Amino acid sequence: MAEVAKEAGVSTATVSYVINGTKPVSREIAERVYQAISKLNYVPNASARSLRTGNSRIIAFLIPDIANLFFAVLNSAIEAVLSHEGYQLLVVNTHEDPQKEREVLNSLTSGKIDGLIIATTMSDYREIMQAAPKSVPIVLVDRRPLNNNTDLVLSDSSAASYESVRYLLRRGHRKIGFIGGHRALSTTAERFRAYRDALLDGGVCVDERLVYFISDENTDVEALFCRLLAQGCTALFVGNSHICMQGVAVLADAMGRCEIVTFLDSPEYKPLFDYMQVHVIEQPVEQIGTAAGRQLLQRLSNAEGHIKEISINSIFQPRGGANILG
Template sequence: MPTIKDVAKQVGVSTATVSHVINNTRFVSAELKQRVLKAIRDLGYHPNAIARSLVKRKTHTIGILISDILNPFYTAIVRRIEDVTYKSGYSVMLCNTDEDPEKEILYIQMLLEKRIDGLIISTAFQDGTHPLLSQLKAISLVTIVRRIKGVASDAIFGDNMGGAYQAIDHLIRLGHRKIGIVSGPTGLSSGAERLEGYKKALEDHRTPIEDQWVKIGDFKRESGYSLTKEMFQRDPLPTALFVVNNQMAIGALQALNELKIRIPKDISLISFDDMEWYSFLDPPLTTVEHSPYLIGKTAGEMVLQRISNKRKSPKKVVLPSHLIIRASTAHVAKERR
């Protein structure tokens, strides 16, 4: 394998000159620079990335921590982050915590040891607290989807409360008053805010909140399945159901199918997080959408700005949520009001 010494010998210069050409750290004449680059190509020399990162104090690597790689919402975010950062010469290291705070700690420590230039994270820690606050404050950080208390970082979220409010307002305008919810963990900002939007819409329409129709899941398919079955095996039954993420919505659909509860004749159903294939369901699913691609694009741009010190003060972006009405919601039958 050729070394920097081989390049220097072929061109007839010092290894320091070759290093200056590779790292662009000092002026080298255009003619000499071209000779060095030609020798690098001819010899098939590849500079040591670790050594270059020590010299430049940059690895051109961005860490991404997400909570569930199986969730298409997160994979869409990651795809867009990678699109944006790749154009600026950065690679990404993707870690999946699977909603496990211990894995999150280990991955953050590993990424810091790899000397990442920036980190984009959707935390698994509930109640917004984090045991690695000092380390997170020391790097170029962007938080997405969920908040981390005590860190004045760049952040981008969807309008969770507003999106949930739109969903419940839509159901109430269809005549529903018995509306259940399968919510996410209230220790996570996304879960707490969607539950708050549900409650506020009911309160604004002077509709009572029934505890038996409020179920708290963990954002995973299995909890959507089990909690929906639990809700619909005890009278009185709701006439509408709001499920606050796509994975739990899949579980809810499975449970309703097994219970032979028809959508929307027996139950109107709304999910948070729109997926491309929702429109192909029978019936197509009404959803609350906040674009994962836009979240990913904005997060990628934010972390690059932070790394390059183009912006000193933290920036917070809240993307609007939009209700997409499809055939899974309908007016409630008069006898069930």
């Protein structure tokens, strides 16, 4: 640090202020310090900085499925907010396994992280509290556990899901299959409830033979889609785009014979869904991530503030076009 101070023409204390953000300095001085850091290839010692400031400047983000692009987009949005304020994001994949999540939370301590953002696999918030490090602020994202008692940011897809099924009914469909994620998840429960209510309100009984929940990552999703098509489904409500992509070969082959509604979680899926004429429910993933990052920053600055729930509506975007039922 002394070499950086000498190169920038400032005191070592000023270099410390710039690196740690512990005291404001002018833009000119900050730029001189950053230029000196770059020229000398100086790498600040994170451990030493943590000891001096009492903060690690690290936020842990627990996600249930790293292969799901929904969480990749969410991660990017959260990281953009936190990095702007000098925080690093530590991402941990819990593989949709509550025990794995519990082990990760037990391994973390307040000395290692300053905060937690969790897309939880646990059904009850009390389980999270038992495992999480004490006095570390927590923001939950995407999923609502029972007995929640902390900040929560999520999308509300209930109305959009209901609207999408009613749209299919208006187009004449009566055999509408459902494939969703783990039944215990709040997102799956919300979407199935909307699917069920839309059918009942449209005078159609729910046929349990046309309903599947995926609780195992090794499930043969293509086989489930084939089964629904063989049972005469002319439309399918697919609980998330990750499931849809797992059966995309079967669904592509069924184009013109079966209408599909699913969630648009990532812009990467849009060209394919456009080609396949999939009706989509647009998830405000980036907005959710930005709101979660900002809420955690707010909680770090005000630990005693009121618990906040932020809900952002999803939007149903029907594709239109010719009705396959004529």
